[in-house]
């Protein structure tokens with residue numbers, strides 16, 4: 202049992218820059234989604250990047266930094282990276298997720314809760330490419346999955362105040 206949710210400790214989502222003593226902002230909606238993915242795939246979900254404080258730059262292109270900097274974005278992977286295309290497709294069904302990117306070279310998925318038009322993309326050599334049907338096919342993502350609007354919003358019990 203983590204101290205934030207069933208599988209996650211607060212530390213996992215804190216800034217790792219070393220300069221800010223682990224500042225933390227995280228949307229509990231995201232934590233709930235990770236718990237959902239964990240049980241769906243029966244695999245640990247590994248968080249590669251969560252909150253970043255304003256003392257560090259990150260190498261992700263585009264405005265991702267802002268979403269990480271407000272606790273509304275995560276970069277995640279699984280021990281079995283071969284499952285990532287399937288995880289991506291599963292994440293597409295969450296209406297809460299409005300930014301969804303897949304980096305097959307570096308084996309991670311970025312998800313965020315931007316308050317803007319939903320967007321999906323694929324990183325090729327760190328460049329953001331719109332997720333066309335051709336790219337979907339090339340990276341085993343199949344045809345586009347639409348969000349399941351009837352899906353109940355993710356909620357989790359929160360054992361601690363953050």
Ligand SMILES: [Zn+2]
Nearest residue numbers: 216218221254
């Ligand atoms: Zn920091």
Ligand SMILES: [Zn+2]
Nearest residue numbers: 265275276311
């Ligand atoms: Zn990211």
